[in-house]
Amino acid sequence: MTLRPAYLLGVLVLLAAGAGIALQGDPAPAANPASVAASVQVSQAPRSTKPSAPTADASTEWLDNEAALMDNALYKAGRMPKSGCRPPSDRLRSSAVVIAYARVMVGCLNRSWKQLLTRADFSFYPPDFAAYKDKTSSPCGPADDGAVAFYCPENHKIYLDWPEYVTKRRDEQPYAQTALMDVMAHEYGHHVQELVGIGAFADDRYERASGDAQLEESRRTELQASCFGAAFLGADKQSLQLVGERLEGLQDDMSTGDESGGARDHGSEENNQYWTSSAFDSASPASCNTWKASAEYVS
Numbered sequence: 001m002t003l004r005p006a007y008l009l010g011v012l013v014l015l016a017a018g019a020g021i022a023l024q025g026d027p028a029p030a031a032n033p034a035s036v037a038a039s040v041q042v043s044q045a046p047r048s049t050k051p052s053a054p055t056a057d058a059s060t061e062w063l064d065n066e067a068a069l070m071d072n073a074l075y076k077a078g079r080m081p082k083s084g085c086r087p088p089s090d091r092l093r094s095s096a097v098v099i100a101y102a103r104v105m106v107g108c109l110n111r112s113w114k115q116l117l118t119r120a121d122f123s124f125y126p127p128d129f130a131a132y133k134d135k136t137s138s139p140c141g142p143a144d145d146g147a148v149a150f151y152c153p154e155n156h157k158i159y160l161d162w163p164e165y166v167t168k169r170r171d172e173q174p175y176a177q178t179a180l181m182d183v184m185a186h187e188y189g190h191h192v193q194e195l196v197g198i199g200a201f202a203d204d205r206y207e208r209a210s211g212d213a214q215l216e217e218s219r220r221t222e223l224q225a226s227c228f229g230a231a232f233l234g235a236d237k238q239s240l241q242l243v244g245e246r247l248e249g250l251q252d253d254m255s256t257g258d259e260s261g262g263a264r265d266h267g268s269e270e271n272n273q274y275w276t277s278s279a280f281d282s283a284s285p286a287s288c289n290t291w292k293a294s295a296e297y298v299s
């Protein structure tokens with residue numbers, strides 16, 4: 001095993017009440033001015049394992065990378081099975097409710113992804129889940145300041161900073177719930193990347209690149225995780241009651257891109273919307289091949 005520079009994939013979702021508030025420069029959802037402003041942002045963090053060390057034959061390894069990322073069998077697995085997900089409708093006003101909600105989401109994601117991955121001949125195991133308050137450590141390193149959720153590939157665990165989702169106001173509830181389902185589906189998307197062999201190869205490419213090229217590798221990974229999440233949410237849109245203001249809230253969450261002036265590691269609002277809306281409508285990871293997309297779709 002080779003210790004490598006850490007690369008933690010995380011999502012930052014900040015909830016703020018009030019019209020027009022943009023946290024860390026992220027645009028507030030325009031469609032719901034009096035609601036929760038949610039922003040999604042990458043956090044870079046450690047990743048220290050990978051399944052395979054680089055081989056002596058760099059050209060062979062490159063071909064393997066290309067195949068795993070661009071021609072992955074997951075893209076041909078078809079439509080995502082519905083899980084029939086029905087998370088609790090209780091208001092997210094305490095840690096217990098937030099954590100219970102997140103655990104239900106993990107269970108739903110397990111059901112759908114297990115079926116789809118098995119269909120495509122991948123082996124499946126569920127991620128672990130842990131909720132924390134403000135700070136935590138993981139085999140991938142500590143949670144970044146500001147990151148409210150992340151996936152650690154080393155122990156296959158999703159970490160959620162639960163206080164970020166606690167909200168007391170009744171009118172914020174629909175948006176707090178859609179933000180929570182979105183972040184869980186996104187982090188689970190990173191777990192799926194690990195299960196199908198994309199994660200390790202994406203990591204290779206990230207580590208070999210630098211500067212703007214490295215940011216583009218990050219965006220391909222992050223946009224795909226969001227896209228996988230959107231495929232799941234699209235399949236379950238009925239049981240998740242994703243209509244009306246809840247659907248608008250989710251669409252705002254899913255299309256939030258890099259904050260202005262911040263690191264360009266998650267992609268533009270336009271491209272987040274492009275990938276997640278496609279996958280939400282198709283309910284299929286066939287819509288999520290960010291590795292074959294030209295640069296303009298992963299900017």
Ligand SMILES: [Zn+2]
Pocket residue numbers: 009010011042186187190222225
């Ligand atoms: Zn992520």
